């Protein structure tokens with residue numbers, strides 16, 4: 001039988017690539033606008049997908065600095081720039097935090113085990129990423145409720161800056177369920193509140209899960 005001759009990850013890789021191809025085609029169709037020349041910024045945004053399995057290779061520190069310095073130029077309500085970025089590149093520490101949260105949340109979150117059944121996703125909420133940026137909000141800089149949006153914009157800028165340097169990523173929000181644990185572990189100031197994290201690295205195509213994406217085209221052209 002064919003399946004006996006092929007390596008076990010052959011089929012998952014095949015179907016994963018198929019889904020990726022389909023969604024990429026769908027993305028291209030969705031963006032029907034034809035630009036005269038190649039537009040690097042649009043292509044960067046359109047080619048991004050979240051990564052759920054990273055290789056061990058570390059991202060160069062210089063590139064992390066470039067990504068953060070670019071995101072620091074984000075617009076913010078009343079120019080308060082409420083974001084703070086805590087960069088963790090210590091493999092042991094990331095594994096400790098990532099597996100602790102994974103173990104604690106596993107019984108409550110069925111999609112953890114569903115994903116694990118599909119592919120060899122590691123048992124850490126950071127998917128083995130070698131760099132994780134923890135983004136906090138400085139409460140003393142929150143002057144309006146728009147500050148929440150500032151954090152979202154900052155995250156988006158980080159993601160797309162990373163993608164432009166061919167660095168894969170995934171936002172990690174599930175860690176907010178363990179706010180206090182991370183706050184203590186990473187010694188945040190009392191005026192900081194954790195908002196999200198961004199895992200960064202290089203996709204491991206052998207293990208990565210590409211989840212199919214259907215667009216919710218909630219767009220209306222008001223005449």
Ligand SMILES: Cc1cc2nc3c(=O)[nH]c(=O)nc-3n(C[C@H](O)[C@H](O)[C@H](O)COP(=O)(O)O)c2cc1C
Pocket residue numbers: 048049050051052170171172173174175196211213
């Ligand atoms: C604020 C935020 C938090 C997220 N948290 C998680 C998370 O904890 N774990 C995870 O696997 N994906 C997380 N995601 C990724 C989303 O699941 C993903 O962006 C979505 O399914 C769309 O897929 P795409 O990023 O490939 O386009 C998060 C995304 C955002 C924007």
